[in-house]
Amino acid sequence: MLTTLNGVTLAALYFIVASGFTLAFGLLRVVNLAHGSLYLFGAYLGWSTWQMTGSWAIALLAAAAAMMVFGAVLQVGLFGWMSGQDMRQALISIGLLIVIADQLLRHYGALTHRIVAPEQLQNPVSIPLAGVQYPGFRLFLVLVALVLGGGLWLLLDRTKLGMMIRAGIDDRLILSAMGVNVNKAFVAVFALGAGLAGLAGAIGGTAFSISPGQDVHYLLIALVVVIIGGMGSLGGAAVGALLVGLTEQFGRAYFPLYAFFTVFLMMVVVLSLRPHGLFGRPA
């Protein structure tokens, strides 16, 4: 039971990370391999802000906002120049990955940091039916993921921007021929994805900790989640995150040394059955 809860709460964080990744891919076809770096960057910024202001909420907002701006800058200054050349963009984002990791290491050192949430959120909550005490913050994490997931769904399904995004996923050329400023929509979506990574970083930095090397870890998570769930699909990201989170937790509980191996096995199984992921479509 506890393992399941752990898995679900972990999945909530993974969903926030992966949804931003998959969103950017769905419309822009940009595989941003620096997504994990945005996560770590956001986490460190959140930590700094929290140190300065002492306010946890401001830290979260600052991390998300700063990463949104950073993402917009990346899209306008770098990826926008080579729209359509997905391989080149992916390779450039790998270059960014190690540059950002190196700069973060220089700035924040190799020590492990942690953001502390307000006390109201920290108290253990007893869960009815299950009869276990559980850290309140991790339940809050699930709540945030649900709200974000719902919000993203509303955004995609009910707003004009969402309509443009969905149309853009299907056919970019026609969309721009209809008079939509596709470039603007691209920047908005990329910034949104980056902002989600930053927010996830600040939240993850509260629930767990912040240390160098997490950029690669969360990049792997984002990759595996969307490979399993299917690129560009929000629902796929949710299902993928849930699968990965649960598999990782159960793997950790039963074969502690090979938790990653169980995730790997699941990826292999899904790929052999559905090469484009559970909810993916061929590009």
Add this chain to the structure above:
Amino acid sequence: MTTTPTRNLLAVALTPLAKIRLVHIFILATAAALVAFPLIAHPFFTLQIGAQTFVFGVVALSLTFLAAYGGMVSLAQIALYGLSAYTVAILTLRLAAPWPLVVFAALFVASAFGAIFGLIAVRTRGIYLLMITLALAILTYFFVRQNDTIFAGHIGYHGVQAPVVAGVWLREPLPFYYLTLAVATVVLFSIYYIARAPFGLALQGLRDNPRRMSALGYSVGLHKVVAFAMGGLIAGVGGVIGVWYQGGISPGSIDVARNVMILVMAVIGGIAYPIGAFVGALMFILLDNFATTYLDRVRFNTYIGVTFVLVLLLAPGGLVGVATQIRGAALQSASTSLRMAGRRRVDQESPSTPYSPPSEEPFNLLERERTQLKTATEKEAHNETEH
């Protein structure tokens, strides 16, 4: 008079000479320079620059091979390099196995895992393949780091000695230089050979138009898996000489930064050209050794990352790509004849179009592939509606 037969004889004797072009002289001069290099150079250059270039050049070459001929940019090569190096370390240190067995086992492991990775990635293409192979590489990294019983966790193995063959310790600067030079040469020319062999031609056909090749009766999946196994073999060769060179292997040698290092070499040199792997490796290692005397050594990753991004922005064809572009006309007949033999023969749509230097080839190829596929599917959809 016997002028005519003599002249004929002379003409026959001179024919090969007549075919010698600037490029051949260049290749011969390079070969001579490479062989003579350690005789005049300081052992530091022989090992640190020369041998290291060949070691990492071979690993980068395994990536280039898959990218240039198969259109598959695989980021899992560093993992295969690592698995081969780990095999050498474990067999040498734990079992004290004889070196031929060690080498054989390491190459076998690398090829087998190459095939397994290929099986996993085979149904995807382009950017999906890149992501899956990257995920495989990161998973391998985390796995060897967490596993204490076999891979010795985050410490890894140290103190791996290169073997002594016929009284010569292979790790001595001179023998090691010539060993790596020989290995690199054999691998490079094997790749040129494979590119012109039926398998290589089929592979390039798959890269350019998988649908058509599959209609012609070629098994797309099988070719790709075999190519991946070959890529694994090449990376495995790099792993053997790499672990002999460095004397050990740890998870830090196969992390993402190292993965990017290999990628940087392949891209700086030119990912569409096998020789580019060595050019890129040489550039990288020169930068590593000399640029950092003027710059801060600790921030090396930043310089490498920035260089990498700049190369991709300004010259995605890499150094060899730029050289080919500049000397396009001059080099066309010689250096491209190799490439054309394999690369364009399968592309029958444009047999008469003049050869243009492939400055952004891997990227454009993928793009072209997609548009071709798209038009094909559109046509099919159109046909279906008509029926």
